[in-house]
Amino acid sequence: DTGVSQDPRHKITKRGQNVTFRCDPISEHNRLYWYRQTLGQGPEFLTYFQNEAQLEKSRLLSDRFSAERPKGSFSTLEIQRTEQGDSAMYLCASSFWAPTDYEQYFGPGTRLTVT
Amino acid sequence: AQTVTQSQPEMSVQEAETVTLSCTYDTSESDYYLFWYKQPPSRQMILVIRQEAYKQQNATENRFSVNFQKAAKSFSLKISDSQLGDAAMYFCAYSNGGSQGNLIFGKGTKLSVKP
Secondary structure, three states: OOOOEEEOOEEEEOOOOOEEEEEEOOOOOOEEEEEEEOOOOOOEEEEEEEOOEEEEEOOOOOOOEEEEOHHHOOEEEEEOOOOHHHOEEEEEEEEOOEOOEOOOEEOOOEEEEEO | OOEEEOOOOEEEEEOOOOEEEOOEEEOOOOOEEEEEEEEOOOOOOEEEEEEEOOOOOOOEEOOEEEEEEOOOOEEEEEEOOOOHHHOEEEEEEEEEOOOOOOOEEOOOEEEEEEO
């Protein structure tokens, strides 16, 4: 088990460009979460999937953000027309959800800088 | 809406000593879970300890223990015999019970360990 991986680890982009991040969860995990963490703050929930279904989206997830999890495996988070306020660490976490098993395992994150 | 508050932005402890990090939360739910996560510098977040709200007994994991005061909505973390490797950001987090699962984090406490 290699843990949760995220790619790229760092991304610098110009305002107005589109970016896409990838998250590969732990293989047997059925849930996948996206969080955003800005400097000096705790992570904030963006959205989560159970298998391939996107079950909840936060109000933080504006219409410029879209997430997918085709076939219930890896997930992508796309940000269109990036803004400077999008600069943050984007964290992915996965879990095997069951009533008594709910630990989320986090990836190393993708740090986005919008110039 | 649920909230998590960590009132200590920074804490410091001498190696081998004990330190307590504070966390309060607000919820109207009766079924929920509480967590402490550790985020070392430039490394991924890992779960330190968790507490189910329905359990009266405080959780313990080796040198880490919690003081869960349900009526006061308080969930503090005690680190005994502090080690240099304990230096990190510590985040208190809340999750509703049931099927939802997303975490709500506090702003974190930066713990420094002095040799």
